[in-house]
Amino acid sequence: MSIYNCPHCGERSFNPITKAFAGQLNSPGKVCMKCGRKAVNGKGATIFNAIYSLIAFASIVVIYLYAPKLLGTQYEWVAHYELVIGICILISKFVVPRLVNAFFFKMAPAIRVDPVK
Ligand SMILES: [Zn+2]
Numbered sequence: 001m002s003i004y005n006c007p008h009c010g011e012r013s014f015n016p017i018t019k020a021f022a023g024q025l026n027s028p029g030k031v032c033m034k035c036g037r038k039a040v041n042g043k044g045a046t047i048f049n050a051i052y053s054l055i056a057f058a059s060i061v062v063i064y065l066y067a068p069k070l071l072g073t074q075y076e077w078v079a080h081y082e083l084v085i086g087i088c089i090l091i092s093k094f095v096v097p098r099l100v101n102a103f104f105f106k107m108a109p110a111i112r113v114d115p116v117k
Contacts, residue, residue, distance in 0.1 A: 057093075
């Protein structure tokens, strides 16, 4: 069974793009084209996202704290591009988990109940 198969009906109804935007366990999820039920990226993706967010946040703090100390060393560029690096990390915090969701980890049924339907 591929990672693009629906966890409800087993049909291959997702692709990297729809899977990337299906969100994690705590999100509403994406509707399966075949059975109409909702699926999200499973536990693996959720854990990865949490760890990645933590690492990204830690790197921003570390760069903020240590960048001034790097002036005059061979890593001086880090101090000069501190803001750029910080922004790149912030952007990657949104992009990387989506890319990973698109190509890795199995999908799971959405647990969050939709109040509208
Ligand atoms: Zn389905």
